[in-house]
Amino acid sequence: MKSEATGAVLVFSYGCYLLSFQNLGPVLVNFANAEGVDVFWLVNWIYVSHIAGIAFSAALLDRVVRRMELIKIMMLVLVLTVLAAAVDVRAAIVSGFLAGIIVVASGSFLARHVVPWNRGKVFAIGASLANFYYFLFLSGERLGHLVLLSTLPLLLVLLLPRFDFAYRSAPVNRDFVFYTVPVFTFYLLGGIMYGVMEPVFRENGISVHVLFYAFAILVAGYLYDRFGRKLTSIFGILFLTASFIMFPVYLQPSAYLIQLSYAFIDVFAMIIWADLSNFGSEARQYGLGMIIIASSIFFGFMLSRHVGYPVNTALSAILLTLSAFLIGTLREPLTSPEDYVRWLGRR
Incomplete structure (x- = not known):
């Protein structure tokens, strides 16, 4: 129970x-606007830095035994970097690198210390609470309050207990290659969504309440642990396909479906790398997966300025259909107590 609470x-x-x-x-948008910095340029460089931080972590973190202490240090430095961005918004680029280290270290914690049949719920509870926090404290506040409130949750990590990571050299699970195509597709389309679909929704006064996603991801997390990764993820793909097909004719249903689909897809993409990990290579495995996610969002966001509809709709539906077919043909990753016992036996 202690490990589940820590993961959340x-x-x-x-x-x-x-x-x-x-x-x-x-916070980032307000900083950029205050200094007259192009937000699109800034986000691109943050993602380049973020990918570099992930790659750095993937190469080195499996050798770090006291990983929780490293997370705490990185969280403190990240807080200082966010505060520095109030003076010079370009400091946000450094925060991308630090966040890359934190996400890989945290993902390796899920892989090593949270049992597979609870990972979906643990991730969903943490993500849902983050969205609730955003709704309650980070919408409509003055900039000064936003800076303070956005950094306070990072300090909670300082209260977490110690978990050591016994070092053991192990190769990555080669099955992760088969999951890279669907995950890259999901978040490439997600990056395009940020650049193409979201502005259209805003222009038409359509805003899906953040609490809808917060509740949907709780349902998704339960379903992933109850019915497995493959079947549940295919439902998420179907929702996303329907959203792209409906856009831009049926904007309201499209907006809700895209939020529902990413509630399912986010849980899948953030726990599948933990499920696939071999004991001793969790950071490398999770880092490789996060490079896929971060780079696909980055490329999708860049492409959003050059692609449009209806060509994009047809291509998106084809790619998502192929992704669902590919996932359906793959072996279910480690999720059962029996599989977990065998996994522990490889130490």
């Missing part, structure tokens, strides 16, 4: 930062 706090803390800062959050 890690996801919650990082999620609050992500929503308020890195992914076009209100």
Whole structure:
């Protein structure tokens, strides 16, 4: 139970930062506007830095035994970096690198210390609470309050207990290659969504309440642990396909479906790398997965300025259909108590 609570706090803390800062959050946008910096340029460089931080962590973190202490140090430095961005918004680029270290270390914690049949719920609870926090404290506040409130959840990590990571050299699970195509597709389309679909929704006064996603992801987390990764993820893909097909004719249903679909897809993409990990290579495995996610969002966001509809709709539906077919043909990753016992036996 202690490990599940720790995992949820890690996801919650990082999620609050992500929503308020890195992914076009209100703190980052306000800083950029105050200094007259192009937000599109800034987000691109943050993602380049973020990918570099993930790659750095993937190469080195499996050798770090006292990983929780490293997370705490990185969280403190991240707070200082966010505060520095109030003086010079370009400091946000450094925060991307630090966040890359934190997300890989946190993902390796989920892989090593949270049992597979609870990972979906643990991630969903942390992500849902982060969205609730965003709704309650980070919408409509003055900039000074936003800076303070966006960094407070990061400090919760300082209260977490110690968990050591016994070092053992192990190769990565080669099955992860088969999951890279669907995950890259999901978040490439997600990056395009940020650049193409979200502005259309806003222009038409359509805003899906953040609490809808917060509740939907709780349902998704339960379903992943109850019915497995493959079947549940295919439902998420179907929702996303329907959203792209409906856009831009049926904007309201499209907006709700895209939020529902990413509630399912976010849980899948953030726990599948933990499920696939071999004992001793969790950071490398999770880092490789996060490079896929971060780079696909980055490329999708860049492409959003050059692609449009209806060509994009047809291509998106084809790619998502192929992704669902590919996932359906794959072996279910480690999720059962019996599989977990065998996994522990490989230490």
